[in-house]
Amino acid sequence: MHADTPVEPPDDDAARGPRLREIPLRLMVPNLITVLAICAGLTGIRLAFENRFELAVGMVLLAAFLDGIDGRVARALKATSKFGVQMDSLADIINFGVAPALVLYVFVLDRVGSIGWIAALIYAIAAGLRLARFNVMADREYKAKWQSEFFVGVPAPMGALLVMLPVYLGFLGMGDSRAFAYAATGYTILIGYLLVSRLPVWSGKSETRVRRDLMLPVLLIVVLYVALLMSFTWEVLAITTLAYLCILPLSARAWKRRYGTLTIEDDHANI
Incomplete structure (x- = not known):
């Protein structure tokens, strides 16, 4: 290398790697509500197994309430996203299907053994099928x-x-x-x-x-x-x-x- 050859300064952006795109806080609010709903539903299941049934039912109902408003909050804030839709579907099956079925089973259905468990399974699976049908109908072009x-x-x-x-x-x-x-x-x-x-x-x-x-x-x-x-x-x-x-x-x-x-x-x- 010749002594008079100019040396280019290092590119700071290149050294740091690709720059991550910043996300507005309002886009996170609906997803945070969805996560809180999942936490409430799962906590309700835990409380049911601890025989704290009143709190368990309260948490399941709270989860259903939060799960019901997250979509409306997203639309109000203009923060809808495909990621949020997938999160909401996951929360729905937990809060409307799995959590109520397990709380009900621990509270009363377990007294009749396997028959009660089968009933809980039927309800949870039916809730999943209902949610899948709703999603399909909501996504179709013809309404x-x-x-x-x-x-x-x-x-x-x-x-x-x-x-x-x-x-x-x-x-x-x-x-x-x-x-x-x-x-x-x-x-x-x-x-x-x-x-x-x-x-x-x-x-x-x-x-x-x-x-x-x-x-x-x-x-x-x-x-x-x-x-x-x-x-x-x-x-x-x-x-x-x-x-x-x-x-x-x-x-x-x-x-x-x-x-x-x-x-x-x-x-x-x-x-």
């Missing part, structure tokens, strides 16, 4: 008009709330007999069937308007419901579950009036 008004089968979040009814009743002193365990087993299988059925279930997604003069009474009713839920948790949850089950026939009747059948028959609905 039928009825999809803005009805679900195909009971949605997985409501399935998690419904299947826990034997636990609510157990907290109210109704779960000591073996007959109750057999009834809970049959009920668990029934809820699993409702998840994968083609029963039209009103979704509440369609635009529903409230008259201006009824706005304050509606708000008061909501406040009253929350207050009762905080004061009489298990009674309110049991009544809410039974009320939802009573609405299902009315939903099918509304579908029949509009479309002429009792069940959804749509070639695009897949499984």
Whole structure:
């Protein structure tokens, strides 16, 4: 090398390697909520095995709530991503399928042995199938008009709330007999069937308007419901579950009036 040959200064960026792209904090918020939901669901399972059932149910319900709002938060913050969709699907199967099934099994279904375990398996698998069908229908290009008004089968979040009814009743002193365990087993299988059925279930997604003069009474009713839920948790949850089950026939009747059948028959609905 000649003495007068210029020496180029080292490239600092090249020395440091490829530069990582920074991610805005708002994109992380929905994923953090999803992770918290998974933690709550798994913690509920642990608490159930420790026979701390009230806390276990509370954690499962908290997981279902967090899992239900993460998508809405993502849309509100314009932070949706393919990664978030995959995380949400993972959280759904844990919080709406596995966690409720295991808590229910430890609380009451284990009294009838293998039959109770089979019922828990059926519900968990049904929840997974329900979520897979929902994802497929949500991703397809063609969407039928009825999809803005009805679900195909009971949605997985409501399935998690419904299947826990034997636990609510157990907290109210109704779960000591073996007959109750057999009834809970049959009920668990029934809820699993409702998840994968083609029963039209009103979704509440369609635009529903409230008259201006009824706005304050509606708000008061909501406040009253929350207050009762905080004061009489298990009674309110049991009544809410039974009320939802009573609405299902009315939903099918509304579908029949509009479309002429009792069940959804749509070639695009897949499984």
